[in-house]
Amino acid sequence: MISYALAGQADASARVLDEAMRLLSQPSRDDEVRLGQRSVVGDDLYAVYQTTCDIYLGLGTDVIDALQPRLDGLARSSPRTAMISRAKLAHAYANAGQPADAVRLAWETLDAHDQVGSHSALTEVRRTSRVLRQWEVRADVRGEIADLAHRLSG
Structure with missing residues (x-):
């Protein structure tokens, strides 16, 4: 699903996401390996996957509202998932x-x-840093974007 989103194929991404969530919602047998993230389940798991696809498709405002x-809930269940x-x-x-x-959250x-x-x-x-390059013309964030890029290169 994410690879379709990275390729800009919104319909295919949505179709595969729906299929993945259908498969993940099925009860597992005792002899099966559990799929998915153990720390994030249900609607939060769907939201994480959906928003990831939407971000890679270039969306912003709806993703912000959803994510x-x-x-806070993600941080309680998994600091690593919350960080990502x-x-x-x-x-x-x-x-x-x-x-x-964007810069503030990237620094956070x-x-x-550094901790996790x-x-x-x-x-x-x-990935965020690459998108931020288009905003380097703005004086209010130019230095911060450059500092972020420098930290990522080091």
């Missing part, structure tokens, strides 16, 4: 034309990364 209220979601939220803010919020993610560690979170901040 922002879930951060915070990085994705930064990307959504960049997509929505709110680079100051990097600070959390996550290659996935770093990858998401790098």
Whole structure:
């Protein structure tokens, strides 16, 4: 589903997401390996996957509305998932034309990364950084975007 979103194929991404959630909702047998994230279940799991696809498709405002209220709950169930979601939220803010919020969340993610560690979170901040480049012309965030890029390169 995410690969379809990265390729800009919204319909295919939505179709595969629906199928994945259908499969994950089926009861497992005792001899099966449990699929999905153990720390995030139900509607939150769907929201994490859906918002990830939407972010990669270039969406912002709807993603912010869906993901922002879930951060505290995600942090209680999994600090690592919350950190990755915070990085994705930064990307959504960049997509929505709110680079100051995107930079703030990217820095928060990097600070959390120093404590928890996550290659996935770093990858998401790098994706956010690429989107933020379009906002470097704004004087209010130019230096912060450059500082973020510098930290990511080091």
